[in-house]
Amino acid sequence: MLRVFVWQNLPQRQLRTLIHRFATKEAAKLKQGSSEFYVWRVRRLKAVAVFEKRFGGVPAIFKMRKMTVLKSYYINNGVYLWPTSTLITTK
Incomplete structure (x- = not known):
């Protein structure tokens, strides 16, 4: 797939942002009862x-087939779900 x-050529920070966005879209579509949530899950x-494969270390919540419903997939209870300290700064 193109x-x-x-995605394989994106910098780490941009790819991480995409994953956050996909998770947010998936949750919104699921909440609406739209079958389109499946596209975002995939x-x-x-x-x-x-x-x-490229960077390792993805929080478990994003690996789950069916994610836990949260208000935000960026920050939960004042804590980042994906700490910025885990970012590799070489790319």
């Missing part, structure tokens, strides 16, 4: 696989 090829899981 999309996955593009994208999220593929992006997570690419990230894990």
Whole structure:
């Protein structure tokens, strides 16, 4: 897929942001009762696989087939779900 090829060449920070966005879209579509949530779930899981292969270390919540419903997939209870200290700064 062309999309996955593009993801394989994204910097770590951009790929991480995409995963956050896919998780947010998936949750919103699921809440609406739209079957479109599945598209976002597949994208999220593929992006997570690419990230894990290139950089390793993805929080468990993003790897789950069915994610826990949260208000935000960036910060939960004042704590970042994906700490910025885990970012590799070389890319």
